[in-house]
Amino acid sequence: MPQECIFCKISAKEIPVPVIYEDEYIIAFPDIKPAAPVHVLVIPKKHIANLLELTSDDIMLMGHVLSTIPKIATKLGLAEDGFRLVVNTKDNGGQTVHHLHWHILGGRFMTWPPG
Template sequence: MDCLFCKLVQGDIPATILYQDDDVIAFEDIAPQAPTHFLVIPKRHISTLNDVSDDDAALLGKLPIVAARVAKEKGIAEDGFRVTMNCNEMGGQTVYHIHMHVLGGRAMTWPPG
């Protein structure tokens, strides 16, 4: 598979790992859009949110749990942070392996993007 994040999960691409278990990995974004910006992804490849099924509920339920845990460890939980997932080109998705962006360390504006 030619997926950037699958290669990262396999250890073929270096990353600053913040959390990892059998199902999920969190790592620093290489092009941060806030003082704190990390990604949380399932280790199993799922291309887009459109490809998610009921069978993925437990796996995807771990993503916000890990996001909150790492946000607390990074010191942004109390002040607040933004969580976002992009889907397909018009939604801003550039890597086709679902991933949750976690941004913090500054005030977020609305609407995004």
């Protein structure tokens, strides 16, 4: 765990957050700067800097993340009208915390392009 990684500190319970969902592999919590009425972050507890850092060892973890996000979105009341799922990668991709994470955005109509 990189000592300066805020998401590692959250997953280690060093920084408390309101937990939306948690299991042994991931944790989901509200974004502190929401860009939509519903804006939740989903992070793996394992530190992975970004999508480019994934290895074949992470296949099961990624399958777990992608199969759990719909359950989280349903719990948040987003299943009927839909939601946007975003993964930013590196600085030019808009990644501000260098720990792989997914944004679940919903509660309003999403426009395109996103920005």
